[in-house]
Amino acid sequence: MDGQGTKHRILMVSDFFFPNFGGVESHIYYLSQCLLKLGHKVVVMTHAYGNRSGVRYVTNGLKVYYVPWRPFLMQNTLPTLSLTFPIVRTIIIREKISVVHGHQAFSTLCHEALMHARTMGYKVVFTDHSLYGFADAGSIHMNKVLQFTLADIDQAICVSHTSKENTVLRSGISPEKVFMVPNAVDTAMFTPSPKRLNCDEIVIVVVSRLVYRKGADLLVEVIPEVCRLFPKVHFIVGGDGPKRVRLEEMREKFSLQDRVEMLGAVPHAQVRSVLISGHIFLNSSLTEAFCIAILEAASCGLLTVSTRVGGVPEVLPDDMIVLAEPAPGDMVRAVKKAIDMLPGIDPQIMHLRMKELYSWDDVAKRTEIVYDRAMESPTTNLLDRLPRYLTCGSWAGKLFCLVMIINYLLWRLLEFLQPAVGIEEVPDIGPLHAHLGSRNDEAQEK
């Protein structure tokens, strides 16, 4: 290994990828594109989305395996522990993978792929994109699963310092193994409006899934109060979800139909056009590890008002964001402060600053360092790895050890039934047709 010069062959695994849209999906896509630019080989593995099944090539020859496993809950595949092993093993061998990179603690496919990769002796990296609690039943279960996955991992990545702290506390992983690599924004896609908006009528934009976690209930209380205090303020609410009904009811109750525009679900390609129609971006999330939406809004030149939760305070400089406690009164005060700050905000300057602060190329270079560090970690056999699982709890530790032993035996069985030499390796340059075509051209030239 020659450190920085090493070119890796990376398998990105997550249940969340395009055509689904969200922070994790964008992160995987942009990171993969930048890693390809740096000369690494990147392959993405996810589950099938409707008719989108099999192998697809996206921009710059990024290869995506849409494995025909159907999601059963919140875009997650059914947890089977062992049934995904044959396909994970096949992809790893045929693509000559060196590092398996799993994304999102909530992804079943991610946890299973990392487990199988460790069984096969490959280096694994995990990125946590969310914050979780410690008290409710769902979080307790999730944290135990995370503890199992991170017990035997080479390196982990978190998107903010708050997220890192949360992950370390939840999983018991050594903090030295966890890197902080933030998200970024495609500033070329999110550019401000060429002409500056008139400040006579202030437009506050909300683009978010209308769910409890994103603070939709908070919006229901904040919007009427802001409209009462500031007659020249208008709201544009983009997004859909179970809490949309509450917002519609609020609009009816306070007769704000002419001041609150409900757009419904906004396709990702149209988010910019919604953002540039406003002056202020309002984020009311109750928990957030990073919040890419804030970056997109700031890149479009909007001043942000946000709840002071999770990793949000780390995202933007103080002069680009107004923070408030997740309480209606404090949120209204923050909106008032933002309105007062508006005359001093230049969207073009804000966009240029965002360009300097956040770039996916920088994220890729930092992730590359994590891969190099992972490759340097010693290769261990099953007996060396089992004690790590025993530390996960008196009962859970033994259960995890049993799972890993069964997984190891399954791997040996798969090696017997279909030896690795029998799995065909694929060419590295895009689809096979392009590869063969280029070969034919070379032969003709000679």
Add this chain to the structure above:
Amino acid sequence: MRSYMGQQEDGMSDGLYTYKHHRERGADIHTIFVKKSKFRILLSFIGTTFLLVSVCCALLSKDGLCLCSLWSISFASVIAKCLRCDPVKKESLVIMPTFGIQLEQHFWSGRVHRKFVPIGKILRPVLNEHVTPVSCYWSLALLVREEYELMLVFKSLNPPVKMLVPIWKALCAFVDSNTLGNSALPQST
């Protein structure tokens, strides 16, 4: 991959599949043979034997047919049926210049299934990466005019890509040599 790129072989073999290529009466014939699994044959005989023994025991026993006997007979019948089903012996692709191509499936029982695709309907042969819930392999398919789905050349067999490449090249040459094929889809340079 690289070892076979420039080869013009008349045949090749690996553990399970054998590829043969020959010309006959102006037609270009590409055939993939599959070795019959000895393990499958053994299981088939065990299943059949188990079925006969179960039936004999049930008929000869003094107690008559009990639930256990019925279960064992039905279970053995299912095993025997599954294992004695007619598997494919070989699959062929017959390229008939100016006419089209014929896809053939030859079964161990001697039954043959043939399908003819006229040249005018073929847009392009494609080498596809086929993903199943548990595995991944290469498949050769045809883009056919007015058909929503790809037409697989080898429906039952999954030969390795080194056997599919020469067949794909032959199909490309066949489609490209035809003027209809050229006008139907512009060639990538």
